[in-house]
Amino acid sequence: MLSARWTPIFSAAFAIAYVIAEQNNFALFTYHPRIDEWGFLTQAPRNGPGMYWYGWLGTSFVAASIATLIAIPFVRERQVPSILGWAVPLVVMVLFVYLLRAFFFR
Amino acid sequence: MNVFLLILHGLCAVALLGAITHQTVSAWWPARKAVGFATSFRAVQGAKFTNAIVILFLITFVLGAIIYPPYRLHGRTYLETMRMWTVNGSFELKEQFLALSLGMLPFYWHVWRHPLDEALVWARKMTAALIFFAVWFGFIAGHVVNNVRGIF
Numbered sequence: 001m002l003s004a005r006w007t008p009i010f011s012a013a014f015a016i017a018y019v020i021a022e023q024n025n026f027a028l029f030t031y032h033p034r035i036d037e038w039g040f041l042t043q044a045p046r047n048g049p050g051m052y053w054y055g056w057l058g059t060s061f062v063a064a065s066i067a068t069l070i071a072i073p074f075v076r077e078r079q080v081p082s083i084l085g086w087a088v089p090l091v092v093m094v095l096f097v098y099l100l101r102a103f104f105f106r
Numbered sequence: 107m108n109v110f111l112l113i114l115h116g117l118c119a120v121a122l123l124g125a126i127t128h129q130t131v132s133a134w135w136p137a138r139k140a141v142g143f144a145t146s147f148r149a150v151q152g153a154k155f156t157n158a159i160v161i162l163f164l165i166t167f168v169l170g171a172i173i174y175p176p177y178r179l180h181g182r183t184y185l186e187t188m189r190m191w192t193v194n195g196s197f198e199l200k201e202q203f204l205a206l207s208l209g210m211l212p213f214y215w216h217v218w219r220h221p222l223d224e225a226l227v228w229a230r231k232m233t234a235a236l237i238f239f240a241v242w243f244g245f246i247a248g249h250v251v252n253n254v255r256g257i258f
């Protein structure tokens with residue numbers, strides 16, 4: 001079953017790509033809500049705050065898709081450990097609690 | 107329009123909460139017989155909720171993404187002005203947890219699809235638990251943010 005091979009890899013790659021994108025602000029696109037405009041890649045805020053969350057999702061989706069496409073030929077004959085699919089997102093969730101701790105300890 | 111979408115987002119979230127809670131409880135604490143309320147709650151066939159959970163998650167997520175800009179412009183500015191860092195941080199965590207759940211959704215669908223693979227019991231338990239946690243956290247954090255002026 002093909003989904004047994006690509007879904008755990010995609011899940012793990014998405015989580016890793018997302019935390020990297022969020023921490024380094026690697027946004028595939030930026031939304032400027034005040035003027036209702038979209039821009040390509042990470043842009044400075046215009047007339048108000050810039051929104052990068054959509055762009056981080058885009059970056060993560062593209063990066064995870066590429067990583068999965070690259071990895072699939074290498075795992076064609078092997079079983080992909082299913083633990084990858086949930087343990088990596090779990091670790092990244094815990095990591096986010098740590099990274100955002102400043103909000104809760106002011 | 108934003109209020110309508112916000113209420114729709116909340117209603118979809120409630121339906122999603124019900125489905126994912128049933129599934130998670132049935133995975134972690136299954137019951138063979140549905141006798142009383144508690145055992146009936148646990149005795150559901152969790153796999154039957156999978157497609158509904160995926161669809162509800164996507165709808166709720168998209169609705170949340172649509173109503174995010176008004177929050178960014180007005181809600182978050184208010185939280186920052188009032189120095190409500192815990193509430194602000196809870197919403198930040200919400201968006202990260204739900205984004206990670208979105209990325210995990212294809213894997214979740216794979217492990218919960220029919221016929222259920224006995225080797226994936228732990229993957230089923232863990233994916234359901236993670237989405238359960240993210241959805242409940244997101245619901246409570248979103249609810250607090252939505253009502254922040256009335257509560258504090």
